[in-house]
Amino acid sequence: MALTEREQAMLEPRPITESDDAVIVFDEVSLAFDEKVILDRVSFQLLAGRMKIILGGSGVGKSTVLKLILGLLKPDGGQILVNGRRVDDLDEEHYMVVRDDLGMVFQDGALFDSLTVRENVGYKLFEETDIPIEQVDGRVKEVLGFVGLDEYFLRMPSELSGGQRRRVAIARALAARPKILLYDEPTTGLDPITAVTIDDEIIKLRDLEEVSALLVTHQLRDAFYVASHEAVKEGGTIKCVPASPEKLAETTFVMLKDSRVLFEGTLPELRAATDPYLQSFLS
Amino acid sequence: MPSFVVNGIKKALLEVQDYFKFLGQIARGLTSRPVYFRDIVEQFEDIGLGSLTVVLLTGTFTGMVLALQSGITLDKFGARSMVGQLVSASMVKELGPVLTALMVTGRVGSGIAAELGSMMVTDQISALRALGTDPVRKLVVPRVLAGIIMVPILTIIADAVGMVGAWLITTTQLKVAGSVFWNSVVMGLYIQDVWMGIIKPFFLGFVLVTIACHVGLRTSGGTQGVGRATTNAVVGGSVAVLIMDFFVTKLLISLMY
Numbered sequence: 001m002a003l004t005e006r007e008q009a010m011l012e013p014r015p016i017t018e019s020d021d022a023v024i025v026f027d028e029v030s031l032a033f034d035e036k037v038i039l040d041r042v043s044f045q046l047l048a049g050r051m052k053i054i055l056g057g058s059g060v061g062k063s064t065v066l067k068l069i070l071g072l073l074k075p076d077g078g079q080i081l082v083n084g085r086r087v088d089d090l091d092e093e094h095y096m097v098v099r100d101d102l103g104m105v106f107q108d109g110a111l112f113d114s115l116t117v118r119e120n121v122g123y124k125l126f127e128e129t130d131i132p133i134e135q136v137d138g139r140v141k142e143v144l145g146f147v148g149l150d151e152y153f154l155r156m157p158s159e160l161s162g163g164q165r166r167r168v169a170i171a172r173a174l175a176a177r178p179k180i181l182l183y184d185e186p187t188t189g190l191d192p193i194t195a196v197t198i199d200d201e202i203i204k205l206r207d208l209e210e211v212s213a214l215l216v217t218h219q220l221r222d223a224f225y226v227a228s229h230e231a232v233k234e235g236g237t238i239k240c241v242p243a244s245p246e247k248l249a250e251t252t253f254v255m256l257k258d259s260r261v262l263f264e265g266t267l268p269e270l271r272a273a274t275d276p277y278l279q280s281f282l283s
Numbered sequence: 284m285p286s287f288v289v290n291g292i293k294k295a296l297l298e299v300q301d302y303f304k305f306l307g308q309i310a311r312g313l314t315s316r317p318v319y320f321r322d323i324v325e326q327f328e329d330i331g332l333g334s335l336t337v338v339l340l341t342g343t344f345t346g347m348v349l350a351l352q353s354g355i356t357l358d359k360f361g362a363r364s365m366v367g368q369l370v371s372a373s374m375v376k377e378l379g380p381v382l383t384a385l386m387v388t389g390r391v392g393s394g395i396a397a398e399l400g401s402m403m404v405t406d407q408i409s410a411l412r413a414l415g416t417d418p419v420r421k422l423v424v425p426r427v428l429a430g431i432i433m434v435p436i437l438t439i440i441a442d443a444v445g446m447v448g449a450w451l452i453t454t455t456q457l458k459v460a461g462s463v464f465w466n467s468v469v470m471g472l473y474i475q476d477v478w479m480g481i482i483k484p485f486f487l488g489f490v491l492v493t494i495a496c497h498v499g500l501r502t503s504g505g506t507q508g509v510g511r512a513t514t515n516a517v518v519g520g521s522v523a524v525l526i527m528d529f530f531v532t533k534l535l536i537s538l539m540y
């Protein structure tokens with residue numbers, strides 16, 4: 001059976017995009033739950049192939065930003081564009097098409113605990129497409145290999161450690177080749193060594209697969225590590241090394257405070273910021 | 284009117300409104316693609332076969348106790364031979380459908396609420412949506428279909444084993460001949476009674492499963508929330524089964540008798 005254009009796009013590598021088009025646009029987005037204002041006219045853009053790291057204390061609406069992009073929440077005001085298409089007014093049925101371009105890594109992984117690693121990673125391809133099982137299994141092995149867990153193919157999520165669960169979650173988000181990856185606190189609760197392995201996966205995806213990414217975290221160490229390193233291929237192996245100035249400029253930070261954007265800029269700009277709140281946050 | 288009463292009424296009305304919206308989503312899921320056949324088969328097995336033991340036990344012992352109790356009462360009128368008539372009418376029209384639905388609510392309703400509730404609080408439902416799957420189509424529609432189809436089948440089984448239980452007691456304890464008992468069973472049933480006993484479980488199965496799914500998908504507040512959802516699903520489902528039973532019975536009486 002011939003694959004549809006959508007199914008083909010999920011299996012074949014995407015052409016590397018050269019454009020600087022915004023893949024996500026947040027334009028004056030506001031959201032409140034009853035009296036509590038979560039986001040107040042928040043604006044930013046994510047350019048194709050780049051990464052934006054959203055920082056902020058607990059409860060400032062960092063994860064809410066991702067849920068709004070994913071259509072799990074609707075904003076009270078403002079516009080959200082994904083790949084140039086306005087999505088904030090779409091209903092659930094039409095949003096399913098938008099979600100083909102989005103991959104989400106949830107806090108704690110959110111793996112389906114009744115399914116194996118194979119079924120989790122290939123979920124979208126198994127359930128939402130007619131791609132033959134052999135081809136899906138091939139893709140599952142490929143992405144599991146990418147995160148270094150190919151031997152865990154038939155394990156259950158309950159048999160995995162915290163770090164392995166996050167890596168499987170990254171593989172699941174990656175399996176259908178989304179153009180944009182959204183990470184929600186991917187290293188929270190992990191020990192520093194395991195956190196670095198997750199950071200390395202995020203860097204590899206950004207630099208080698210050129211996936212645009214939004215990373216939400218309050219772990220400064222991980223945010224700085226991801227921004228200040230780049231992945232390079234050296235003699236068949238992949239290494240994460242300190243980033244060149246050009247690469248450093250490709251990752252930008254957004255700091256949220258009191259429901260608004262307090263700062264937006266690169267890592268050197270963030271380090272040089274004189275705002276007292278930023279300085280206390282960074283210290 | 285005190286503000287807590289007004290707030291309570293508002294909350295209840297919002298809950299009802301949400302439930303009806305949810306029923307609309309289920310209707311859309313039932314009438315359009317995609318259809319998750321594997322999940323439907325799994326739910327038929329889980330809700331149908333999984334509930335068989337409890338329904339067999341409930342049906343059998345209800346039939347047996349009905350025979351014992353009605354035997355004592357009918358003895359006063361010298362009408363012990365009419366036990367079958369009383370048991371069949373009670374089982375087929377009322378006890379079979381209601382007890383089966385209550386048992387399924389206890390076993391399946393709590394399970395559905397706990398499963399969906401756990402998925403809610405661990406972001407698995409959000410993950411499903413993020414992966415392009417509508418949770419209503421994937422998780423709710425198969426359970427609703429299984430509830431609608433399997434509860435009537437379980438009810439018929441409960442009725443049958445109830446009658447067998449009653450026959451056992453009638454012949455061994457009440458010393459009434461088996462042929463007299465079965466003749467009395469047939470005499471006590473009208474075709475309308477049989478229809479009522481078959482039609483009612485469709486409604487009861489639908490209401491118990493949809494309430495459990497609705498409660499499960501609104502779970503919040505971690506593991507405590509899951510516990511609350513499970514309790515609410517069983518209590519809400521059981522009460523709804525009894526209320527629904529009354530209204531469907533009233534409707535069917537006005538239509539068929």
